[in-house]
Amino acid sequence: MAKLLLIEDDSETAADVRADLRGRGHDVVWAATGPDGARAARDGGWGAIILDRMLPGQDGLSVLQDLRRDGDRTPALVLSALGDVDERIRGLRAGGDDYLAKPFALGELAARIEALLRRPVDSRETVLHVGSLAIDLIAGTGRRGARDLELLPRELKLLEYLMRRPGQIVTRAMLFEEVWNYRFTPKSNLIDVHVGRLRRKLEAAGEPPLIHSVRGTGFTLSPDA
Amino acid sequence: MLDLPRPADLFRSTAIRWALGIALWSALLALAMFAFVYWQTADYLREELAETLRLEVRAAAADPAAAATRVDTWIAMDLHATHYGGLFAPDGARRAGNLGAIPDRLARDGDAYRVSATVDLAGRRLQDEIWAAALELPDGSTVVIAHDTDEIDRVRATTLRALGLGLVPTLALAALGGLLLTSRARRRLAATEAAVAEVMRGDLGKRLPVGPRDDEFDRLTRTVNRMLDEIEHLMGEVRSVGDAVAHDLRTPLTRLRARLERTRSQAHTVAEFREAIDQGLAWIDQTLAMVTAVLRIGEMEDGRRRGAFTRVDLGEVVAVAVEFHAPLAEEKDIDLALTVPPGLHAVHGDRDLCFEAFSNLLDNALKFTPPGGRVAVGLQRTETAIVATVADTGPGLPPGERSQVFRRFYRAEAARRTSGHGLGLSLVAAIADLHGAPVTIAEAAGGGCLVTLRFPPAGADTERSAAR
Numbered sequence: 196m197a198k199l200l201l202i203e204d205d206s207e208t209a210a211d212v213r214a215d216l217r218g219r220g221h222d223v224v225w226a227a228t229g230p231d232g233a234r235a236a237r238d239g240g241w242g243a244i245i246l247d248r249m250l251p252g253q254d255g256l257s258v259l260q261d262l263r264r265d266g267d268r269t270p271a272l273v274l275s276a277l278g279d280v281d282e283r284i285r286g287l288r289a290g291g292d293d294y295l296a297k298p299f300a301l302g303e304l305a306a307r308i309e310a311l312l313r314r315p316v317d318s319r320e321t322v323l324h325v326g327s328l329a330i331d332l333i334a335g336t337g338r339r340g341a342r343d344l345e346l347l348p349r350e351l352k353l354l355e356y357l358m359r360r361p362g363q364i365v366t367r368a369m370l371f372e373e374v375w376n377y378r379f380t381p382k383s384n385l386i387d388v389h390v391g392r393l394r395r396k397l398e399a400a401g402e403p404p405l406i407h408s409v410r411g412t413g414f415t416l417s418p419d420a
Numbered sequence: 421m422l423d424l425p426r427p428a429d430l431f432r433s434t435a436i437r438w439a440l441g442i443a444l445w446s447a448l449l450a451l452a453m454f455a456f457v458y459w460q461t462a463d464y465l466r467e468e469l470a471e472t473l474r475l476e477v478r479a480a481a482a483d484p485a486a487a488a489t490r491v492d493t494w495i496a497m498d499l500h501a502t503h504y505g506g507l508f509a510p511d512g513a514r515r516a517g518n519l520g521a522i523p524d525r526l527a528r529d530g531d532a533y534r535v536s537a538t539v540d541l542a543g544r545r546l547q548d549e550i551w552a553a554a555l556e557l558p559d560g561s562t563v564v565i566a567h568d569t570d571e572i573d574r575v576r577a578t579t580l581r582a583l584g585l586g587l588v589p590t591l592a593l594a595a596l597g598g599l600l601l602t603s604r605a606r607r608r609l610a611a612t613e614a615a616v617a618e619v620m621r622g623d624l625g626k627r628l629p630v631g632p633r634d635d636e637f638d639r640l641t642r643t644v645n646r647m648l649d650e651i652e653h654l655m656g657e658v659r660s661v662g663d664a665v666a667h668d669l670r671t672p673l674t675r676l677r678a679r680l681e682r683t684r685s686q687a688h689t690v691a692e693f694r695e696a697i698d699q700g701l702a703w704i705d706q707t708l709a710m711v712t713a714v715l716r717i718g719e720m721e722d723g724r725r726r727g728a729f730t731r732v733d734l735g736e737v738v739a740v741a742v743e744f745h746a747p748l749a750e751e752k753d754i755d756l757a758l759t760v761p762p763g764l765h766a767v768h769g770d771r772d773l774c775f776e777a778f779s780n781l782l783d784n785a786l787k788f789t790p791p792g793g794r795v796a797v798g799l800q801r802t803e804t805a806i807v808a809t810v811a812d813t814g815p816g817l818p819p820g821e822r823s824q825v826f827r828r829f830y831r832a833e834a835a836r837r838t839s840g841h842g843l844g845l846s847l848v849a850a851i852a853d854l855h856g857a858p859v860t861i862a863e864a865a866g867g868g869c870l871v872t873l874r875f876p877p878a879g880a881d882t883e884r885s886a887a888r
Contacts, residue, residue, distance in 0.1 A: 281727075281728070284728070298708055349743060375740060375744060376740075377740070377771070377772050377775045377776075378772045379772050379773075379775065379776045379779075380709070380712075385744060385745065385747065385748060388747040388748060388751070389744075389747055391747075392747055411698075411701065
């Protein structure tokens with residue numbers, strides 16, 4: 196699907212990330228040091244770059260900064276084992292498009308890479324259709340086929356986020372960041388509870404499912420027809 | 421007894437420097453004192469002499485016929501050959517007295533001046549410094565009455581000699597006094613130093629010796645001791661946190677290890693392996709969540725995150741947190757109520773952390789409230805604070821445990837068997853602390869817990885940092 200550059204010094208992590216992303220159909224090239232990664236990145240043609248914050252030879256953030264200075268806008272995801280909360284801000288400021296703290300779930304990484312590889316969502320559309328599902332953001336209404344849906348404002352937002360990314364896996368953390376607009380890892384399975392309630396409203400008895408759980412990762416909304 | 425420092429340390433020692441300083445200062449004072457005494461004495465003597473001379477010359481001039489006799493009497497009155505005088509004819513020739521000539525530049529106005537003159541003394545002619553007063557008589561002759569300056573000069577010499585003789589012992593005594601005074605302080609410092617060294621070697625129970633007086637040094641020592649108490653307390657806490665972390669990390673890791681081992685030897689189907697792996701992942705996530713929480717608390721305690729503070733509407737944060745937890749409350753049939761008066765409840769803080777704090781409090785309240793109970797969240801604006809409350813109808817906490825629950829890894833005995841890593845409330849406490857918001861636990865009306873956070877309202881100085 197896409198050509199990805201992985202700049203990561205830990206060979207075990209790199210091997211697992213590579214295998215996982217290859218299993219999802221991506222072509223992954225691995226560079227183990229900062230300078231090697233910088234050279235490979237400059238060759239161009241990458242769908243996205245995944246780079247570790249701390250690399251031998253040259254720091255991951257400075258590799259990224261150099262790329263951005265040269266006008267390279269390839270989507271980049273920064274990985275970091277540093278616990279500092281400012282790390283994320285620093286990573287994004289250096290030109291990162293997303294940030295993931297180690298240790299991470301492979302599914303989370305894959306979902307975020309997917310999101311980076313997609314074209315930016317056109318948020319000007321206010322009436323969305325996915326299969327038999329339709330929502331009107333201005334009126335705040337939703338329909339499945341001929342059936343009116345009674346949606347709470349947050350449920351509408353949740354559905355909007357999923358409908359703008361049909362077929363794409365979104366993780367719990369992504370949902371929490373984008374729908375609730377807060378950033379932290381909720382302990383309980385509250386996101387699942389919220390999605391479950393939405394699902395019950397969307398999928399009345401006998402109707403085919405729209406929202407599918409992706410084991411260990413998150414959810415995806417796929418058209419029913 | 422004096423506890424003198426080794427020569428190498430001599431000038432590095434505060435005691436010695438103080439002693440020298442005191443000596444120097446005493447010497448300067450003595451010098452100033454001498455100068456003042458000398459100046460006053462010399463002045464007095466000079467004025468006394470001048471007055472005598474003025475009177476004498478006037479008396480001599482008052483009776484021109486007896487002037488010569490008067491001059492001779494003045495000279496004869498003197499036992500130490502310090503009186504001079506002379507009566508000179510208009511042409512300058514001496515008629516009487518022991519002055520060789522009228523001293524040059526001596527004004528004949530009857531006032532006393534210091535001049536140089538030739539005098540006849542014991543048959544010799546000498547040049548001498550004298551104090552003299554002169555007046556012109558009606559017949560044109562001049563009468564001069566004078567006194568040598570030796571007496572005043574001697575006063576100066578004596579004073580200077582006394583100063584010279586006195587200065588050395590004064591310096592020595594002052595230095596000794598300084599040493600005596602400072603050696604006491606030195607001894608105390610040495611004792612303190614020894615105690616500090618012991619603390620540094622790891623004996624955290626050691627305290628600095630406190631003297632009976634309540635002087636600055638004692639107060640400082642007491643402050644340091646209080647600091648050591650705090651450090652000892654914190655070290656104890658770190659140790660117990662370390663133990664708790666080790667325990668709480670070992671538990672899931674031990675389970676994981678056992679499960680992996682058992683699965684390897686006993687599992688036969690892919691489904692069995694998958695199940696073991698899923699359980700293992702869950703235990704690893706639990707472990708990681710705990711490590712993350714510990715790191716986050718540490719990070720918050722060092723206060724760096726305050727740099728990213730903005731203006732946060734607590735009303736919005738609380739409302740979203742309540743809405744976020746509503747499904748959980750519904751599932752447990754708990755009435756989750758929110759009371760927020762209209763308007764902005766602005767505090768200076770970190771939006772995500774505030775959310776996390778309320779989320780943890782709600783999580784906790786919902787966990788301990790039995791089905792059919794009630795969890796009430798409220799926000800109030802008072803003069804000095806924005807007060808957030810979370811009240812539940814759970815079992816509550818005995819008063820003794822109320823302050824304990826904010827400690828890291830503390831889990832009330834009753835809660836040992838529920839899930840959670842015991843860090844939720846510690847995180848709340850760390851977040852509250854970061855925001856300068858005191859957090860307390862009291863008994864709620866229904867017997868449950870009432871957690872209160874008092875946030876300082878955002879001041880005018882935070883207006884500029886807009887909410888993100």
